[in-house]
Amino acid sequence: xxxxxxxxxxxxxxxxxxxxxxxxxxxxxxxxxxxxxxxxxxxxxxxxxxxxxxxxxxxxxxxxxxxxxxxxxxxxxxxxxxxxxxxxxxxxxxxxxxxxxxxxxxxxxxxxxxxxxxxxxxxxxxxxxxxxxxxxxxxxxxxxxxxxxxxxxxxxxxxxxxxxxxxxxxxxxxxxxxxxxxxx
Amino acid sequence: xxxxxxxxxxxxxxxxxxxxxxxxxxxxxxxxxxxxxxxxxxxxxxxxxxxxxxxxxxxxxxxxxxxxxxxxxxxxxxxxxxxxxxxxxxxxxxxxxxxxxxxxxxxxxxxxxxxxxxxxxxxxxxxxxxxxxxxxxxxxxxxxxxxxxxxxxxxxxxxxxxxxxxxxxxxxxxxxxxxxxxxxxxxx
Numbered sequence: 155x156x157x158x159x160x161x162x163x164x165x166x167x168x169x170x171x172x173x174x175x176x177x178x179x180x181x182x183x184x185x186x187x188x189x190x191x192x193x194x195x196x197x198x199x200x201x202x203x204x205x206x207x208x209x210x211x212x213x214x215x216x217x218x219x220x221x222x223x224x225x226x227x228x229x230x231x232x233x234x235x236x237x238x239x240x241x242x243x244x245x246x247x248x249x250x251x252x253x254x255x256x257x258x259x260x261x262x263x264x265x266x267x268x269x270x271x272x273x274x275x276x277x278x279x280x281x282x283x284x285x286x287x288x289x290x291x292x293x294x295x296x297x298x299x300x301x302x303x304x305x306x307x308x309x310x311x312x313x314x315x316x317x318x319x320x321x322x323x324x325x326x327x328x329x330x331x332x333x334x335x336x337x338x
Numbered sequence: 339x340x341x342x343x344x345x346x347x348x349x350x351x352x353x354x355x356x357x358x359x360x361x362x363x364x365x366x367x368x369x370x371x372x373x374x375x376x377x378x379x380x381x382x383x384x385x386x387x388x389x390x391x392x393x394x395x396x397x398x399x400x401x402x403x404x405x406x407x408x409x410x411x412x413x414x415x416x417x418x419x420x421x422x423x424x425x426x427x428x429x430x431x432x433x434x435x436x437x438x439x440x441x442x443x444x445x446x447x448x449x450x451x452x453x454x455x456x457x458x459x460x461x462x463x464x465x466x467x468x469x470x471x472x473x474x475x476x477x478x479x480x481x482x483x484x485x486x487x488x489x490x491x492x493x494x495x496x497x498x499x500x501x502x503x504x505x506x507x508x509x510x511x512x513x514x515x516x517x518x519x520x521x522x523x524x525x526x
Binding site: 165166167194195197199200201202203234235236237238239240241242243244245246247250276280283284285286287288 | 351352353354355382384386387388389390421422423424425426427428429430431432433434437463467470471473474475
């Protein structure tokens with residue numbers, strides 16, 4: 155049964171993307187185990203000189219180990235300035251430099267929420283471009299692109315209440331489970 | 339408008355031996371008469387962006403220093419490596435911070451882009467990601483000539499990091515001259 159790591163690209167407490175990650179276990183197919191990745195906010199800015207002098211920080215190796223140990227990864231991220239949040243990209247930049255590069259041949263699915271009508275899709279296509287460079291096995295469709303997020307979550311409880319979105323996520327997670335099985 | 343345009347460079351790499359930072363430092367040599375080029379304040383110590391922190395304690399001093407420098411400049415040149423076919427996370431985080439400031443510093447600001455890479459494409463993929471970001475920021479992204487420096491290891495002096503590729507220098511001179519005209523045009 156697949157063990158899936160969930161990486162969230164937003165740090166703020168009230169993040170819709172974080173709410174989305176919390177909705178996933180209830181929508182996952184039977185046997186899929188979802189685990190939150192170690193937080194990325196303690197990872198320093200990538201600087202090759204630091205890597206050469208002191209190696210990889212524990213926050214980076216913890217994330218890399220978690221990715222390696224997982225059967226697949228789901229990245230759930232907001233879009234900042236029409237692309238990937240700097241913090242999330244910085245985390246990917248770090249782990250990509252490691253020997254036994256953790257994303258290599260790793261199945262990865264993408265999800266995003268935004269307040270507006272494109273739902274973070276521009277960020278997702280940039281992430282596909284970046285994941286290509288690190289040889290991840292990028293899951294195709296169905297895509298999970300949650301538009302007009304404030305209408306789809308209960309703001310008080312953080313619950314994802316939009317049925318169409320819930321159905322789409324179920325479809326993606328079920329298909330992602332098959333994809334992971336196929337490429338294993 | 340001042341006789342001499344004030345243009346600042348923002349380099350996307352932190353390592354000391356960075357080709358991109360080296361190129362940014364050398365740009366003043368190839369600037370046209372009417373343009374002064376200096377380095378922007380550093381972004382190396384920016385914290386990771388978190389809206390909760392922004393709400394609790396506002397913008398860090400290092401962020402407002404960069405924002406002020408961008409606002410005060412007539413134009414900005416981003417000199418960026420390509421990490422994993424995309425924008426380096428560290429510099430993107432810096433842009434994420436300054437983009438949240440009222441009187442958003444990149445709005446209507448002329449921006450030129452350059453990149454250096456070890457491979458043959460010279461950072462082509464990262465530049466088009468920057469252009470997409472500039473659309474959101476409402477920056478005025480300068481178009482052509484573009485400056486892509488490929489096969490960097492052959493074009494910089496190994497010890498001094500001096501950029502010595504004649505063809506590349508010509509492209510840079512043309513870009514900077516074009517950027518000057520562009521700035522004067524859009525600033526009226």
